[in-house]
Amino acid sequence: MVAPGIRFRGSAALDGRALFSGLELDLKSTGWTCLLGVSGVGKTTILRMIAGLETGAVLHGEITASDGAPLGDRIAYMAQSDLLLPWATVRENVSLGARLRGEAVNRDLVDRLIADVGLSEHAGKKPHALSGGQRQRVALARTLMENRAVILLDEPFSALDARTRAEMQELAHRLLKGRTVLLVTHDPAEAARLGDTIVVMTEAGVTEVPPPEGPAPRAVDDPAYLEAQARLMMLLRAV
Amino acid sequence: MRVLGGVFAAVVALALWQAIVSLTDVPRFILPPPALVFETWIANRALIWEHTLATATEIALGLLIGAGLGIVTALTLASSEFARLTMRPVLVFTQALPVFALAPILTLWLGFGLGSKIAMAVLIIYFPITSAFFDGLMRTPQGFLDLARTMGASNWTTLWRIRVPAALPSLGSGLRLAAVYAPIGAVIGEWVGSSQGLGYLMLLANGRAKTDLMFAALFTLGLLSILLYVLVNWATLTYLKRHTPGV
Ligand SMILES: Nc1ncnc2c1ncn2[C@@H]1O[C@H](COP(=O)(O)OP(=O)(O)OP(=O)(O)O)[C@@H](O)[C@H]1O
Ligand SMILES: [Mg+2]
Numbered sequence: 001m002v003a004p005g006i007r008f009r010g011s012a013a014l015d016g017r018a019l020f021s022g023l024e025l026d027l028k029s030t031g032w033t034c035l036l037g038v039s040g041v042g043k044t045t046i047l048r049m050i051a052g053l054e055t056g057a058v059l060h061g062e063i064t065a066s067d068g069a070p071l072g073d074r075i076a077y078m079a080q081s082d083l084l085l086p087w088a089t090v091r092e093n094v095s096l097g098a099r100l101r102g103e104a105v106n107r108d109l110v111d112r113l114i115a116d117v118g119l120s121e122h123a124g125k126k127p128h129a130l131s132g133g134q135r136q137r138v139a140l141a142r143t144l145m146e147n148r149a150v151i152l153l154d155e156p157f158s159a160l161d162a163r164t165r166a167e168m169q170e171l172a173h174r175l176l177k178g179r180t181v182l183l184v185t186h187d188p189a190e191a192a193r194l195g196d197t198i199v200v201m202t203e204a205g206v207t208e209v210p211p212p213e214g215p216a217p218r219a220v221d222d223p224a225y226l227e228a229q230a231r232l233m234m235l236l237r238a239v
Numbered sequence: 240m241r242v243l244g245g246v247f248a249a250v251v252a253l254a255l256w257q258a259i260v261s262l263t264d265v266p267r268f269i270l271p272p273p274a275l276v277f278e279t280w281i282a283n284r285a286l287i288w289e290h291t292l293a294t295a296t297e298i299a300l301g302l303l304i305g306a307g308l309g310i311v312t313a314l315t316l317a318s319s320e321f322a323r324l325t326m327r328p329v330l331v332f333t334q335a336l337p338v339f340a341l342a343p344i345l346t347l348w349l350g351f352g353l354g355s356k357i358a359m360a361v362l363i364i365y366f367p368i369t370s371a372f373f374d375g376l377m378r379t380p381q382g383f384l385d386l387a388r389t390m391g392a393s394n395w396t397t398l399w400r401i402r403v404p405a406a407l408p409s410l411g412s413g414l415r416l417a418a419v420y421a422p423i424g425a426v427i428g429e430w431v432g433s434s435q436g437l438g439y440l441m442l443l444a445n446g447r448a449k450t451d452l453m454f455a456a457l458f459t460l461g462l463l464s465i466l467l468y469v470l471v472n473w474a475t476l477t478y479l480k481r482h483t484p485g486v
Contacts, residue, residue, distance in 0.1 A: 051385075052389075054385075076389065079386070083382045083383060083385075086485060087482050087483040099393075100390045101392065127485075128485025128486075153251050169449055
């Protein structure tokens with residue numbers, strides 16, 4: 001089954017004040033859409049609306065999948081905070097989805113993903129014993145473990161150092177082939193590196209910006225990527 | 240350090256007690272000197288031990304049953320809107336009633352034996368446990384619930400795997416409170432009517448003007464209560480530290 005595209009049309013009000021209006025956002029089937037914007041502009045709100053979760057805002061409009069089927073059970077959601085269960089080990093946290101659904105846990109896959117995010121030595125630890133960046137990588141592994149068609153990532157690499165971030169971006173890109181991904185970020189470099197579609201969100205509304213040439217993830221020294229990063233930065237500061 | 244502090248406070252209290260007895264002419268049947276109480280305690284150790292066992296049994300069974308009922312009630316309330324609507328007003332109403340006032344009725348219904356004392360202890364600790372655990376179950380961090388929902392968890396697994404573990408610290412507080420209340424319940428039950436237990440022994444000694452024995456029983460009751468609290472405190476905190484470290 002092909003991962004569906006998603007169409008978001010609508011306006012949202014927060015305490016009677018418009019948060020965004022006439023938003024037109026399209027997530028292309030099987031591609032990465034990067035939603036770039038400054039803090040507080042409404043990125044998380046959009047992502048949570050797609051996930052069907054409560055937000056402080058009221059949505060007037062609709063969110064539909066290109067194949068017309070409901071999205072509810074086809075989404076994996078990685079929130080801005082890691083949401084690791086403090087009483088569960090890294091392994092238990094990564095396998096949470098299967099355990100919650102009463103499915104058999106694929107232990108080999110769990111251990112492989114934990115190794116992929118570089119945490120094999122920590123697999124038996126509980127979250128309090130991990131650093132912020134390590135915790136974020138556990139949350140990433142947990143999201144990758146969910147075999148879902150649509151993946152919503154809310155600043156998934158924000159707590160990582162530059163080198164680990166580049167590695168995790170490549171890992172996520174490799175493991176999420178064929179999925180429809182929405183990546184929310186405030187980092188122009190990340191959007192320029194990973195986006196098949198790049199959407200900049202400011203108080204004035206959303207603008208689609210052409211991505212740099214070449215397939216993602218782009219090399220960190222790719223001139224087109226560096227140039228796009230600068231262009232996005234200018235756009236963000238223009239308002 | 241804390242143990243040392245406790246010992247120091249006890250020594251000061253004993254000295255004060257002895258000073259009052261020596262400096263005033265307070266008669267022995269009003270306030271016996273500490274040394275006499277200690278002697279009586281040693282001399283009557285078999286008798287006191289027997290009554291201590293009775294009271295300890297009442298407290299332990301009361302705690303066990305009360306905690307079990309409280310946990311089941313909290314789980315029921317937390318998992319069903321209907322239960323919340325119907326049961327909560329009843330619970331609050333029963334709390335408005337002074338539970339001590341029920342002691343004579345319990346004795347009438349359940350007799351002078353163990354049953355009425357256990358029931359009294361259960362009644363006293365049931366509400367603190369229920370309300371502490373229930374509050375914990377209703378205060379699950381929203382993010383965890385969102386996560387469970389996007390992962391396709393049923394209400395039941397969400398309760399079992401997310402809400403209950405997240406509420407264990409609250410249940411622990413409830414249990415620690417219950418450990419303080421349970422002895423009160425048992426002793427009140429004994430005062431209203433019984434033939435054994437430290438509360439009964441106190442009344443008996445009082446009736447025969449054996450104030451020293453009464454103090455010895457009271458002292459034993461205090462020790463028993465402190466021991467129980469320390470034990471429950473240690474058990475819950477040790478478990479929580481292992482289960483949810485860093486919280
Ligand atoms: N639950 C809520 N109730 C009321 N207002 C909210 C709620 N959540 C967010 N907001 C407000 O909505 C606006 C958008 O918030 P949102 O979390 O979507 O921003 P964001 O773009 O994700 O920011 P950041 O990059 O800092 O995460 C903000 O002004 C915020 O204060
Ligand atoms: Mg956000």
